Amino acid sequence: MTSPVLEVSRIRKVFGGVVALEEVSFAVAAGEMVALIGPNGAGKSTCFNVVNGQLRPDEGHVALHGRAITGLPARKIWRLGVGRTFQVAATFASMTVMENVQMALLSRRRRLLSLWPRATRLYRGEALELLERVGAADLADRPCGQLAYGDVKRIELAIALANEPALLLMDEPTAGMAPGERAELMALTAAIAREGRIAVLFTEHDMDVVFGHADRVLVLDRGHLIAAGEADTVRNDPRVREVYLGPETLAADEAEADAPGWAAC
Template sequence: MATLEVEGIQKSFGGVQAVRGVSFAVEPGEMLALIGPNGAGKSTCFNMLNGQLRPDAGRVRLQGRDITGLKPREVWRLGVGRTFQITATFGSMTVRENVQMALLSHHRRLGQLWRPVARMDAAEADALLARLGMAGQAGRPCGILAYGDLKRVELAIALANQPALLLMDEPTAGMAPQERVSLMALTAGIARERGIAVLFTEHDMDVVFSHADRILVLDRGALIAEGAPQAVRNDPRVREVYLGSGATSGH
């Protein structure tokens, strides 16, 4: 069974149809990239999957369960993690405490916050941070971290939910080239190891073609191509609307 099944989702804002009948599926352990020019409908699509927007039409299913229109916190409870283009962490709290908060939510223990947060789920948080190469940063406030490290913290927060599905909105935006390669290789390894389905949007085509198992291409709200990276790279319509004539060089 596919982890995520999307069937004919649509969304309009006024007279503008932002997403038009988009359908796809993501399998366990698969890295699926959603790409397209600015205004193609990628963020709107993501927000419908995560519950921030309700589709005008169509269905979203997670492991066979209809989650269409559920609120973001309800979607999180069902096993969906998300990272954002602009990192969202608690700057005054340490790296460990940020991950612990996510663990408390996952284990439904947020009502126990009268205890010192630093005593809760510390071993589990530290193990996850070590897996992401952040063990040495565990005690530092997020507000003083370099941007690439913040991206890893946000990934740790998403993984603390033990997700079946991980949604990543431009996960390498603002990062140095080597940091981008490292983060996505790490994500791909964890996804395959744990059977996590990953859907990500990304403007860095080196990242997309190096790490995606499959690629979806949106243009003006419609899905215009879907397939393996090389097939999408060579698709004339994709080259015309997004990749450009030089897209067949390189990888």
């Protein structure tokens, strides 16, 4: 069996007296889309920050392709092949789309000290290829500050792909997007992940996005991993339904389901 791209093993993280993560373990394989969900305060952001090196866990370890990366600086983990997009897309608004992607390529190749007039001529072909992958080649010469938000999200994906990631972390990738744009972005991401054998771990509040595009779903609640598995299995898990619906709503829902004639409604 092929070893997973990402392995998270028994992670524990405490802030003061608050346990943010407790014995959290999971793995993500190449080409797999895995959603990490949970209510606010469940520990999703903490988990992401432990994986990409912004936080050091109190216990447990993280491995990338079998190599321990626990506690390494975020920049070194990035160079090892961990890309990330953020809930609020971040690009250089005054620069063109092409220049934004070129900047990512320059950083990847450690050429940011090059003089900018010459730098604008570097890696144009590679930048255009990345823009074509995300369906944004026609936007190459437009300033990012003039783009619609959905287009900015695609540019952010191209920037993340410039790092040639083995693992891509996506924090609320469809936040602020219209429903149609959300589906398009996640379908595009899934296709790129499968084609490039990139492991994708993403957080998301839109359950249509989660259950429509994730190969597996992980559910955190108050720092504990309470469910993990395929979408249908997790969707029907009583503990997951209780976390999202609340015990009173869940009890009423189950009573309605057991009532005579419910199946015919």
